[in-house]
Amino acid sequence: MLTIGDKQFHSRLFLGTGKYPDFDTQKEAVDVSETEVLTFSVRRMNIFEPSQPNFLEKLDVEKYSLLPNTAGAKTAEEAVRTAKLAKASGLCDMIKVEVIGCDKTLLPDPVETLKATEELVKEGFTVLPYTSDDVVLAQRLADAGAHAIMPGASPIGSGQGIINPLNLSLIIEQANVPVIVDAGIGSPNDVTAAMELGADGILLNTAVSAAAHPVKMAEAMKLAVQAGRLGYEAGRIPKKRYATASSPMEGISV
Numbered sequence: 001m002l003t004i005g006d007k008q009f010h011s012r013l014f015l016g017t018g019k020y021p022d023f024d025t026q027k028e029a030v031d032v033s034e035t036e037v038l039t040f041s042v043r044r045m046n047i048f049e050p051s052q053p054n055f056l057e058k059l060d061v062e063k064y065s066l067l068p069n070t071a072g073a074k075t076a077e078e079a080v081r082t083a084k085l086a087k088a089s090g091l092c093d094m095i096k097v098e099v100i101g102c103d104k105t106l107l108p109d110p111v112e113t114l115k116a117t118e119e120l121v122k123e124g125f126t127v128l129p130y131t132s133d134d135v136v137l138a139q140r141l142a143d144a145g146a147h148a149i150m151p152g153a154s155p156i157g158s159g160q161g162i163i164n165p166l167n168l169s170l171i172i173e174q175a176n177v178p179v180i181v182d183a184g185i186g187s188p189n190d191v192t193a194a195m196e197l198g199a200d201g202i203l204l205n206t207a208v209s210a211a212a213h214p215v216k217m218a219e220a221m222k223l224a225v226q227a228g229r230l231g232y233e234a235g236r237i238p239k240k241r242y243a244t245a246s247s248p249m250e251g252i253s254v
Contacts, residue, residue, distance in 0.1 A: 002201055004178055005094065005126035005147040007065055009036045012195075013225045014067065014180060016040065016205025017059075020214060027059055029208055029218035038064045039096055039203060041071040042086045067128065069096035076115035083120055095120060096150065096203075097129040106156040110137050114144060121145035130182055133167040135174065142177050149175055150203060153194060154184030157206045161190035165197060172198040188217075188224035195228025196236070 002009045015035040020026035030038065038059070068086040073079035076099060083095040097116045101109025108130055114137070117129045121144060128148045129141050138149050151171050154160035161184060162168055172179045178200035185191060185204045194202060202225055211217035 002178060004128070007094065007126070009065070009201075011036045011222075011225075012201035012229060013222055014039055014182075014201060014203035015208065015218070016203070018205055019209040021209075025214050026209070029214045030059060032215055033208070033218040033222050035222075036065060037067050037203075039067040039069055039205075042068045042082050042091075065094065066092040067094055067096050068092060069098045069130070070116070071098045071100075073099045073116075074101075074109070074112075075099065076112040076119060079112070079116040080119050080123075083116075083125060084123070087125070093124065094126040094128070097127060107132055107152075110134065113137075114140055117141055117146050118144045128180065133164045133171065135167055135170045138171040138179075139174055142175055146177060148178040148180050148200070150180045150182040152183035153181050153190065156183045158184050159186030159207060160184050161186050162193055162197075165193070168194070168199075169197045188220045191221055191224035192228035192231070195225055196231045198232055199228075201225070 002012050011034050013033055013035050014037040015030060015033050017026060017038055017040045020029065068091050070079040070082040073082055079097055079099050086095060087093055097113060097120065099109045099112040099116055100106055101112065113129050113131060117127050120127045126147045128150050129146050130150045130152065131137055131141060133151045138151060141149055149171065151168060153162040180201040180203050181194040181199045182203040185202060185207045187207065191202050204221065208214050208217045208221060
């Protein structure tokens, strides 16, 4: 079981809800993924206008924990205001803090992310900040009371996979809260690699929604998370320079 704050999840795959070709494909992909957590940008949702089109309308949201995010925020103040708006609408008290510091790379602003995390923890939110693979910053966020850390594998939507496995492994090794790898995942191979490093979960969107066959990719990602977690728990064999016979020679008569 994955525990974040006061919530527990069987699935370790968190799924975004944007960029799908249509609502029916979105629903089918979400269903087959068996995710329990759906994330979305608060700014994309007409939360106070039920009559307006809703990109979650095909989904039975009562079945999921919702993880609204503060995408679009450039300052801690904006992120906190967006989080409070989501909470006031009754969506969820769990929030993904996202404060972008660079429009070209979409990398997070470390100073403003830390400020927003500190403030929202004080306000009683379950806080999951999106961060870079900065080992020190990840620890600072955890020390500030974040309920999980969400380092990116590579830039948002890039599909590059894990570009710095060393830093990611150090974040995981030192964290005293769950580590959910978020951003840059492109394939099931990337997911398995992250889970084998010891990540507690994966959050992705574009890798599924923009795939040639989103529903198939959603299932592949689900299985990759499961395989990677099992591989991590099983403990892989050490890498060796030379071959080692699978069948021992001891006891063989000549």
